[in-house]
Amino acid sequence: MKEEKRIxxxxxxxxxxxxxxxxxxxxxxxxxxxxxxxxxxxxTRFIRNSRGFCGLRWSG
Known part of the structure; x- marks a missing residue:
């Protein structure tokens, strides 16, 4: 029982x-x-790999 609780x-x-x-x-x-x-x-799905791109919202 203890093992199950631990798992x-x-x-x-x-x-x-x-x-x-x-x-x-x-x-x-x-x-x-x-x-x-x-x-x-x-x-990019990894917290340390998120990127900021200056002005990206204005492109397109």
């Missing part, structure tokens, strides 16, 4: 991490310290 807790913790990554990735551009316009940000 379930581990699964829940990993699930939380997987969910929080994209949530955080999409919130960071709206923090005042973020130096790019949030509309100019494109995400």
């Amino acid at each position: 379930r807790k581990d699964a829940i913790d990993k699930s939380k991490s997987v969910i929080m990554g994209p949530v955080t990735e999409h919130l960071i551009p709206f923090f005042p310290e973020f130096r790019y316009n949030p509309k100019d940000t494109r995400f």
Whole structure:
């Protein structure tokens, strides 16, 4: 029974991490310290690899 609880807790913790990554990735551009316009940000599925492109929203 203890092993099952440990396994379930581990699964829940990993699930939380997987969910929080994209949530955080999409919130960071709206923090005042973020130096790019949030509309100019494109995400690459990895929080440390999101990119800001100056003036991107004006292209096209």
